[in-house]
Amino acid sequence: MTAYIIRRLFMAVIIIILVTLIVFFSIRLLPGDPLIIFLGKNAGLEQMSDETLERLRHEYGLDKPVMVQYFSWISGVFRGDLGRSITYRDNVGTLLKERFPVTIHIGLVAFILGNVLGIMLGIIAALRRGTWIDSLATLVSYIGITIPVFWLGLLMMYVFGLKLGWLPITGYVSPFKDFWESTRSIIMPVICEMITGLAVIARQTRSSMLEVSRQDYIRTAWAKGLKERYIVLRHMLKNSLIPVITLLGIGIGIIFGGSVLVETVFAIPGVGRLLVTAVFQQDYVVVQSGVLVISSIVILSNLLVDISYGWLDPRIRYG
Amino acid sequence: MEKEQVAPVFSEAPTHVSEWRRFLRVFLQRKLVIFGLTILLILIICAIFAPWLAPHDPYRGNLRDALAQPSLKYLLGTDIQGRDTLSRLIYGARTVMLVGFVTVGIAASVGIILGITAGYYGGITNLIIMRIMDALMGFPMLLLALLIAAVLGSGIQNVIIALSVATLPGYCRVVCGMTLAIREDDYILAQRALGSSDLRIIFRHVMPNSLPPMIVLITLQLGSIILAEAGLSFLGIGIKPPGAAWGSMVADGYAYLLTHPVLSFAPGFAIMMVVLAFNLVGDGLRDALDPRLRGLL
Numbered sequence: 306m307t308a309y310i311i312r313r314l315f316m317a318v319i320i321i322i323l324v325t326l327i328v329f330f331s332i333r334l335l336p337g338d339p340l341i342i343f344l345g346k347n348a349g350l351e352q353m354s355d356e357t358l359e360r361l362r363h364e365y366g367l368d369k370p371v372m373v374q375y376f377s378w379i380s381g382v383f384r385g386d387l388g389r390s391i392t393y394r395d396n397v398g399t400l401l402k403e404r405f406p407v408t409i410h411i412g413l414v415a416f417i418l419g420n421v422l423g424i425m426l427g428i429i430a431a432l433r434r435g436t437w438i439d440s441l442a443t444l445v446s447y448i449g450i451t452i453p454v455f456w457l458g459l460l461m462m463y464v465f466g467l468k469l470g471w472l473p474i475t476g477y478v479s480p481f482k483d484f485w486e487s488t489r490s491i492i493m494p495v496i497c498e499m500i501t502g503l504a505v506i507a508r509q510t511r512s513s514m515l516e517v518s519r520q521d522y523i524r525t526a527w528a529k530g531l532k533e534r535y536i537v538l539r540h541m542l543k544n545s546l547i548p549v550i551t552l553l554g555i556g557i558g559i560i561f562g563g564s565v566l567v568e569t570v571f572a573i574p575g576v577g578r579l580l581v582t583a584v585f586q587q588d589y590v591v592v593q594s595g596v597l598v599i600s601s602i603v604i605l606s607n608l609l610v611d612i613s614y615g616w617l618d619p620r621i622r623y624g
Numbered sequence: 625m626e627k628e629q630v631a632p633v634f635s636e637a638p639t640h641v642s643e644w645r646r647f648l649r650v651f652l653q654r655k656l657v658i659f660g661l662t663i664l665l666i667l668i669i670c671a672i673f674a675p676w677l678a679p680h681d682p683y684r685g686n687l688r689d690a691l692a693q694p695s696l697k698y699l700l701g702t703d704i705q706g707r708d709t710l711s712r713l714i715y716g717a718r719t720v721m722l723v724g725f726v727t728v729g730i731a732a733s734v735g736i737i738l739g740i741t742a743g744y745y746g747g748i749t750n751l752i753i754m755r756i757m758d759a760l761m762g763f764p765m766l767l768l769a770l771l772i773a774a775v776l777g778s779g780i781q782n783v784i785i786a787l788s789v790a791t792l793p794g795y796c797r798v799v800c801g802m803t804l805a806i807r808e809d810d811y812i813l814a815q816r817a818l819g820s821s822d823l824r825i826i827f828r829h830v831m832p833n834s835l836p837p838m839i840v841l842i843t844l845q846l847g848s849i850i851l852a853e854a855g856l857s858f859l860g861i862g863i864k865p866p867g868a869a870w871g872s873m874v875a876d877g878y879a880y881l882l883t884h885p886v887l888s889f890a891p892g893f894a895i896m897m898v899v900l901a902f903n904l905v906g907d908g909l910r911d912a913l914d915p916r917l918r919g920l921l
Contacts, residue, residue, distance in 0.1 A: 316755075323759035328771065335775050451899040453851060455858045456874055456892030459881060463889075467882050562764030566855050580767070581859055584774045592774040596767050604762040 309615045317608040321601055325382075328597045329375050332589050339367050342589045345391045387594040392586045397594045401576060405598075407477055408568070408575035411494050412560045419499030420506055420556065424549065427510025432537065434515065442507060449504025454497045454563050458570035461493045475572040497567045502556040509552055513545040520544075547618050554607035561599050651912035660904030663897050670717035680708035682715040683866040691884060700890050703876060707866075709887060713894055715868040720898060723784055723853045724846045730788040732842055735795025736834070740826055742796065743803025754800065757793035765790040765852050770861070778861040786856075787849050798841055802834040836913040843906035847899040854895045870895045 332342055338350055343365050362368050366377055387397040430442035466474035473490050480487040518541060526536045564577035576595055583591035685706030692702040700709035742753040769786035776782040815825050856862045857871030870891040877887030
């Protein structure tokens with residue numbers, strides 16, 4: 306097990322290094338003077354004298370070789386210094402720190418609810434195979450996989466916000482300020498962010514439950530006269546959830562990807578929205594840091610999933 | 625149970641015709657597959673014959689008819705510039721097809737080449753290629769697209785580049801796995817003993833064997849590419865105005881949600897139907913081509 310964990314850890318470190326390289330060098334591909342990374346396209350670089358440009362380049366370390374620039378950026382990142390945003394005139398680290406709790410709040414609730422509901426739906430569909438519940442579950446999972454989340458957001462906004470007036474249309478309230486208002490404000494965003502993951506999980510749970518139910522030991526369990534509850538919970542569920550666990554890592558990626566759209570639709574001040582505005586304001590340092598931080602979270606959670614997977618299923622460790 | 629008897633279509637067995645028939649029978653048996661194929665047919669017809677099908681000019685509106693409610697003249701109403709929603713929807717099919725197929729074409733060909741190289745040569749080549757793919761998969765698709773859009777700017781060709789890069793690892797992984805498995809087969813060893821070159825083995829044996837999962841993967845990927853493209857155009861990073869993309873139509877209708885909900889509802893529904901169609905057809909293809917792929921793709 307230790308060897309397996311070390312191998313996985315080593316691989317995750319390599320992948321994160323590759324991600325930093327991709328993020329760093331893709332921004333360097335910008336056409337024109339690399340100074341626009343730090344000053345923006347509207348800084349009026351053309352009007353500046355050569356001396357000023359030279360001084361600015363020196364200030365931002367752009368006169369050094371590009372690998373040196375990469376390492377000084379990376380060492381800054383590890384010290385928590387992600388650079389400065391040109392639009393907010395503030396440290397990117399501070400900007401992210403303000404917005405991450407919002408994204409995490411909604412994302413975490415969506416992640417937990419989506420997985421729990423998805424697994425439950427998958428189990429029920431598999432146990433009641435061929436009934437209307439099964440058809441309903443199939444329909445829900447097709448809708449979840451195919452619906453554009455921003456459109457689902459608009460639909461709910463129209464029905465529950467504008468027509469029925471049950472929920473606030475946009476905005477976000479911190480749970481520490483007013484827990485009830487906060488819960489009301491995140492209901493629709495949470496549904497949008499969880500729907501895709503829920504559908505994927507329900508599908509996988511259903512098919513692996515059916516797979517397991519055909520195994521010999523399940524037939525033996527039935528033949529022994531065990532109760533359905535016991536068979537489902539003790540024998541089927543344990544084994545059929547193993548492939549579902551691999552999807553948890555993917556689910557975190559789906560939620561972060563979805564947060565970009567959902568936070569835009571509902572005007573929620575989270576990281577996703579910050580990134581979208583940064584793209585439009587050509588605030589490269591913010592885009593670069595935000596993408597880096599989110600990707601690292603996704604990779605690390607995949608690492609955790611891999612490790613727990615190897616722990617649960619010894620066959621994987623030696624694979 | 626009966627599905628398991630279906631053999632892969634692309635084997636070199638002499639009973640080629642009957643396998644093709646069997647594939648068609650299993651594939652077309654399901655009502656959902658027929659439903660999906662119908663939607664795709666409508667999409668293709670709309671994309672090809674848009675100028676003849678669209679009742680109005682999709683780009684130039686009549687300002688006097690701005691924000692018209694659905695009527696006989698404008699079946700789905702008009703937007704703030706008086707442009708007919710239905711006509712824009714029909715022209716939007718062209719954007720969907722263009723982005724979907726060009727992206728899949730680029731991503732699949734690059735992914736297949738990299739995957740075969742990684743799987744066939746193994747060792748350090750495999751290690752380097754697959755770790756880069758892992759890194760690309762570490763980015764959520766929309767974030768990678770945002771990063772690329774931030775660098776290259778918005779516009780349809782940049783959306784295609786971004787989505788190609790984001791979806792490439794999927795093909796690479798599947799092909800690499802297939803190649804690794806096929807490489808160990810005895811008939812490849814026999815080929816090698818006969819003196820076949822690497823290229824001959826790859827083109828004659830490895831490629832045809834990886835074709836069925838590729839076809840399924842491509843169909844399913846088309847759905848997620850269209851969904852991602854819609855998301856990017858919704859954010860405003862996609863086709864530039866006055867071009868018609870369904871995602872940006874949803875965004876344009878956002879401001880008139882209370883009074884003119886159809887402006888947002890119609891294009892969103894179109895996106896969902898097309899993505900659903902690709903998923904239904906993809907699932908059907910998977911079960912008809914090779915049921916062993918269930919759960920893998």
